[in-house]
Amino acid sequence: MQDGCWPFHLFGANFATEAEAQKFVFEHWEPEPPEGASEAEYDVWEERNPTWRLAEDLGFYMDSDFVELAGTPEDVIAQIRSQSERAxxxxxxxxxTHFIIVGSNAIWGDRRSTSSQVEPLVRSPQSTGTISYLGMFNSI
Structure with missing residues (x-):
């Protein structure tokens, strides 16, 4: 990555507002239970947090540190090395209306796998009902 172009998967999506896009793309946490909450209440809270619609939609375990919501197509183009990929x-x-950048290192496990062991990723991301997979960029 000496030229600053990191390998990433790119998705296109259409959201009515920026807030709707952010709610889908980024993980969200409910407020923590109050200080006097029981251990059981806290465990239930931990079980349902965070929610992350992007990871759920794709069916992968992911690292949110390597996910971006691009502000404009130009923001995406600026991160692409190849002229044909830019085109x-x-x-x-x-x-x-929105582009979602997911670093190739962000995806680390498959939620659809029936194995109890962490396995190498064997399936590529794909389009869903909400987002369109546009491909892997800067992979060379």
Whole structure:
């Protein structure tokens, strides 16, 4: 990554507002239980937090530190090395209100796996009902 271009998966999406996009892309936490909460109440809170719709939608275990919501197509293009990959984003710019950048190192496990062991990732991200997978960028 000496040129500053990191490998990432890119998704396009259409959200009505920036707040709606952020609610989908980033993990969210409910307020912690009050100080006097029982251990059982705290355990229930931990079990349901955080919620992260992007990770749930994709079906992967992910590291939120390597996920970005791009402000504009130009923000995405600035992070791409290849001219042909840049051209792809230019051609798709009008189709989506938002672009989601997921670092290749952000995805570390498959929620769909039936194994109880952490396994190497064997499936690639794909489009869902909410987001469109545009591919892997800067992979070389």
């Amino acid at each position: 792809l984003i230019v051609s798709k710019a009008g189709e989506f």
